[in-house]
Amino acid sequence: MKKKIGVYVCECGPNIADKVDIDKIIETVVAANNSENVEIIGDRHKLLCSAAGKVFLEEEIKNKELTHMVVAACSPRDHNSTFINVCKKTELNPYLYKMVNIREHCAWIIPDKDKATNKAIEYIQGGVARVQYQTELIEKKLDTNPDVLVIGGGIAGIEAAISLAGKKRKVTLIERSAVLGGKSVFLKELLPSQAGKEYINKRIKDLTDNENIQVFLNTEIEKIIGFLGNFEIILSDVTNKDKKTEIKTGATIVATGFGLSDVTEFSNINYDTKDEVYTSLEIEKMLSEKGKLKLSSGVPPKKVGLIHCVGRDEKKYCSQICCNYMMKIANYFKKQSAKIEVKEFYKDLCLPHKDDQKLFNLTKKNGVDLVRIKEVSLNGTKIKYSRIDGTIEENEFDMVVVAPPIIPSDSTKNLSEILDIPLDEFGFFQEAHLSTNPVGTSTDGIFIIGNAQGPRGISNSILMAHAASGQIRTQLIPGEQIVPEVKVSEVLEAFCMGCKNCIDVCCYGAIYFDEIKGISVVNEAICRGCGNCVASCPSGSIRLKHFTNEQIYQEVIEALK
Amino acid sequence: MDETKFTPKIVGFLCNWCTYAAADLAGSSKTEISPLFSVIRVMCSSRIDHNLLLTTFFNGADGILIAGCHPGDCHYDKGNYYARRRYALLKNVMDTLKLEPERLELSWVSASEGKRYADVVNEFSKKIEQLGPNPIKKSSVF
């Protein structure tokens, strides 16, 4: 069949029209390609992306019965989808159309009109050659499940579950322990406000009252397979491993929180269980449960030393919240009795929230002695430290409080294997991108929030819960289907030699090995179309659809003519 | 070949998410860029394989630039790290084949670095002009 290729050059007002000779371009392209098998239909238009321009293209495709189309205009980053949508209104498969950028990559960067015109011809010739090697691709729509699994019943998980649950979206929340609320339920006061754990308890109640949320306590995830929109999950009971529940969801949120490092693993911290040394969390628990801070003998302490940042140098990251809560704890003592002498030792102060400076001033006003130090060591309840000016001092306290580093929850490693989500250098879950998508992961449909991603306070944990919830709500609209990427890779069975290189390089786990056939197979629902596997294959058995070697070569050849 | 008339042909494989966007930015800022340079868009720098690069050289390209997102910024997680390894390997292969490895260059240019994109391309184009034609063009083997 004779190919009828429409080549449409956009004037973009004066943007392109003034910089290149459009008539000459069309003439040249028509003359260069017209043959027995190819007919070029060349035309120009003032503004192809306007309503009139789109109608013009649509009618051209229909009336001229185009088999392929090339649009020479601006960047495909601006309007590729505009013209794909025009194709979709016609019989022309959108993958038999190609956009060529003669504005940003030609008209606007080459001042000489003749040179710019020749460059535009080169690019359009590349497009005309390439489009003939393109093949139809059919977008398949997939039904999706809007439901969500939340792993971890701390404040991050609770907020995510409440924010997502609705008539059309059910949420399952699993919590490994027997209680909800995570670490927050032990906190007497929640900075920055005075609002204590009443807030947490209220949110736990909101969660358990919500008829669209199902909570499983003492439960862990055992297995997950699938992809965004369709996950199949097996849950198991911690107390009875044989008790399993199968659920299906469209997305999964990991909110497994943090742990606290054992401070005695650091060489500068030495004490015995009988010593009056407490971790910050133990102090919070003591105050929440007993209402008062006391020594084990039952009498209140008179002289308290607080050490910030234990183990930060060894862990190589700041735990972000300790400076904050250590001042809160210093003030707990001062509130109990202004007579308690409180000395607080810090190397650096991390005061990231807008209210923190106020807390710092209040702590000083309350009479807490804030001492900036270079080095510190603890022996029993004796603290030896060097001040910033170099002087070394030693004080004996009757109670010492240490702030241990925030570390990943102990289930993190195991969970990363089950979910196939990488960990970062510190052992927390690795985000998709630290600045642009801190709640996403390398797998679409799996999100990380709260301290599972790294140390942070409650408000930031909640922010992440809402961020993930927002992404899920736009990605999985109840009742709507999703169109997975069609420009995906495929393994050509006959050539694959089963070396598994491609499996190793794929960052998304999109390729699996078919043991029976001894070849690799791409899971199209997971593949994102980067092409990394193509370049890794020693036998050239992988093709990335719409970016095949043959297609790219056409552009190369025209560029080199 | 008459050296004074040498107009090199240079091909740039740019990743869609960073460097192609930088090229767009350079364009919308009306930065002058060498017309000797031809842009080919790929989704990620990791798509570029030896086959594609060698064929491009054998077909007479005087220079090839591969450009993508900065390390850590690849839209596909770690694609650019793989691109970098393959680039290092191909440099060796080119050396062995006497293909003048300096004709191949890898660069990281982010979407906001329009000016830098222009500098990278223009400098590379100048370098290739000075290097003269791809030795393959003179050889009878290919």
Ligand SMILES: Cc1cc2nc3c(=O)[nH]c(=O)nc-3n(C[C@H](O)[C@H](O)[C@H](O)COP(=O)(O)OP(=O)(O)OC[C@H]3O[C@@H](n4cnc5c(N)ncnc54)[C@H](O)[C@@H]3O)c2cc1C
């Ligand atoms: C001493 C101290 C004082 C603090 N004071 C403040 C403060 O004043 N203000 C403030 O904003 N922040 C404060 N914080 C920080 C606050 O505790 C955290 O920001 C908050 O607890 C984080 O919530 P989360 O949901 O991310 O994690 P977590 O509270 O750790 O909750 C995680 C939950 O997941 C569960 N889980 C773990 N693994 C699994 C698994 N594999 N399967 C199922 N469930 C699992 C855990 O059992 C837990 O219930 C303080 C922290 C400490 C240590």
Ligand code: SF4
């Ligand atoms: S399609 Fe692009 S080039 Fe044409 S008018 Fe619109 S913006 Fe300008």
Ligand code: SF4
């Ligand atoms: S194209 Fe990219 S995402 Fe798809 S299978 Fe290959 S490496 Fe994986």
Ligand code: SF4
């Ligand atoms: S890299 Fe190529 S040959 Fe090796 S397993 Fe993958 S598809 Fe097969």
Ligand code: FES
């Ligand atoms: S997407 Fe730019 S290098 Fe991978």
